[in-house]
Amino acid sequence: RLSMLGADASYAVGPVSLRGQYVYRRDTNPTFTSGEPAVRTAGGFAEVLWHPEAGRWYALALYNRIESSRPLLDVGMGHPAGVSRYETLTAGGGWLLRRNVRAHAEGTWDVELRESRWSLGLTAAF
Helix, strand or coil, X not given: CEEEEEEEEEEEECCEEEEEEEEEEEECCCCCCCCCCCXXXXXXXXXXXXXXXXXXXXXXXXXXXXXXXXXXXXXXCCCCCCECEEEEEEXXXXXXXXXXXXXXXXXXXXXXXXXXXXXXXXXXXX
């Protein structure tokens, strides 16, 4: 059996947008192995985005946190698999080259691993 409960919220004031999400999950058979104990997982994020209406620059700050009652999390991106907690702080910014093309830079601090990840990129969507 699987049950999930969550909340999602967004609020904007001028050039600043605030977003957040929280999800609670209870799963009696998460890996499809008979006789395994149930798992409770809860987590979410909070984000602040600054984007002036007439400008092409934007900046963001993001906080992520997930906790599980068993070490089953696999969040990817160089993070080890089979963990029970994931927590990061991210800051970044970018330049909108066109409506659907942006250049961006981002840095993330992994609270659990005590290490950082950096990225530079160009994103296009059509």
